[in-house]
Amino acid sequence: MDFSFTRIKGGIGAARGFLSSAVSCGIKNPDSDRLDLALIYSESPCVSAGTFTTNKVKAAPVRVSQNHLRKGAIRAIVANSGNANACTGLQGINDANEMCLSVAKGLGLKKTEVGVCSTGVIGLPMPMMRLAPKMPELIEGLAAKRGNDVARAIITSDTHEKEIAISFDMGDHRVRLGGCVKGAGMICPSMATMLCFITTDANISSDNLRKAVQEAVEESFNRITIDGDMSTNDTVLVLANGASGMPRMRRNGSDCNKFRKALSWLMLELAKAIVRDGERVTKFVTVNVKGAKTHLDAKKVAEAVCKSALVKSSWNGGDPNWGRIIHAVGYSRARIREELIDISIGGKAACLGGLQADTPMDQLRAAVAEPEFEIEINLNQGEAEYRMYSSDLSPEYVDFNRSEYAYWKQARKDGLV
């Protein structure tokens, strides 16, 4: 970034005027005491913007939150892990509405001022009998320094919570921007692909915030993949309450540009954190496509490479296998000429003009042995570029995802199915 900012502690709790809370309901497992229901609340009115999955099968909370966002600003977000409330029909919509309503009542808000998000298993009803009784405790627990509890409550197969916050100056005022995110599985580019909550005390109009969010999502969450599976629940929600005391930013003014850059940087860091903490991931790989005729060609190449099971398996094995990379470039449907393609791995040439380069194999293997490395694919046909962030595919990923039967067994015990 070409302006300076400071990393500060925390995530969504860092911005002024936001309170957070989280409780344990045992949504997935009644015997567990891990946090699984979270609440974010802006003490003062705020503006909000969001993006949602483009999967046509949308979870109930996605439908409800989209509807509320359309009607005006969202001032509170209630989110649970352990059940996606997806493919749950009218009952699911009722449950999502019920979650909003009970938060709205407790906080003196309109129901449409509350956003709702869920993540977990698809197709099983929400265990509302365990969730509803915890609502009063959730609301009473709201406090300024509990952002980390929210970050922990929304994760599922993630190994740790993921949050970042920064601060920067806008005129005479210090502005804070922070967020948290959950990812791990069902991660695929093309629209926000997880849950992400961001708060800021910047003073920005609803229109400007919406534009900034769309731009930042396009360059962050839409650029990552772990397993190529787009979720039914992906949601990014950003709240801005102006509590920093700064005057409202002018559209396209320097402050607004600065804010957009800060938001883009933050989202990209959160998106990368999702890939690094992907299910059973051992490698974080940046795929940088250059020299394409068009942006779309570059994107097709990046997506084909980042999603190839064989390419991702070879990364897991520490094999600098450029043959598999170029084979994925070939079926990407982008306009390419095999004899022009250069591929480098960790800055070392692996393929030049479609043929094996003469870099010693030891150097290429050393590059792929790193936990994070970059693949550059130069099509040498134009000026367009596209960058994506991917992971390896491990035997442990498949093993981890073999069965969700335990969810069903609990739902049966709960009398929900």
Next chain:
Amino acid sequence: MDFSFTRIKGGIGAARGFLSSAVSCGIKNPDSDRLDLALIYSESPCVSAGTFTTNKVKAAPVRVSQNHLRKGAIRAIVANSGNANACTGLQGINDANEMCLSVAKGLGLKKTEVGVCSTGVIGLPMPMMRLAPKMPELIEGLAAKRGNDVARAIITSDTHEKEIAISFDMGDHRVRLGGCVKGAGMICPSMATMLCFITTDANISSDNLRKAVQEAVEESFNRITIDGDMSTNDTVLVLANGASGMPRMRRNGSDCNKFRKALSWLMLELAKAIVRDGERVTKFVTVNVKGAKTHLDAKKVAEAVCKSALVKSSWNGGDPNWGRIIHAVGYSRARIREELIDISIGGKAACLGGLQADTPMDQLRAAVAEPEFEIEINLNQGEAEYRMYSSDLSPEYVDFNRSEYAYWKQARKDGLV
């Protein structure tokens, strides 16, 4: 099929007037004595047709065979396993031409009457110093009953050879049709995705054969996937020499229709055999999409489900996870309405109208425990259908594909890189 035919022994050796041979060159590993170079030859002139990968990165033998097929009929096919001769530049084209030329010389054919196919690792030069000296032995070995040797010589990570042959009557003449196939990895729908050779002693024009082959490939090899990775070397070649003695079929006559049906049946059986013998595959799954608005919508749904890493992992785990199936339907970009979708597994309703059906879970788990089962997805929006054949994804698949470093080490030992 609505006409009767008889399964007979063998594969490409079953049709009259075709000779086969195979030798061991140690292409992948000089210390191994497995067969890895094969030859098929029609004693009399024949017609031929073929389809090739649509990957834009095409292996040298694909380019050479396409060129030869364009110039007229192919009468002999030379094929090797252990090296794909892909991404090998001018040297690769020279090597593929050299393979054709030495077969042509030995058999008194024009070079353009010889087709060439390779399968194996991408990006390493062919070890011609081990292959070329074996050409005389390969040609001398031609015999009527060696079709099985060819089927064995072309496999790589396949666990066994795959060949089928049938015979049926056309007028007063008995006609034979047989083929062999190799698959295992890099298997993805959209164009022939492997090596497949088919011979017949039917008497058919080149035009009619081409049409029959295109139709049969569309309904067989284009309907399968193991890992979603389209290979650079996929080739189907069909030779018909008329040695049965039957008169030339009339275009669109009843004989021609009968032949088309027989060819389609044979190719579908070979395609299914590829899926069943996919790398570390434990389940063969037929995905049958019904009630789509258009053929393309049905196809998009089938492909999304058949390629989803999460769906395939759940099949491996014996989990009748309809939630993951409907989530893939949702991101398929087909026109769907969640609340209309029915999904059955092994004939048992798993999801009705987008919601969990009340079939006992034990019955669904029993269905997925079978080594072969069918998933039916009814979109209930129209009349269009599409059927695909897929496999599970196993931890062992990923483990098996972690590294091809051994290939490189041999190539280095050979002085090729």
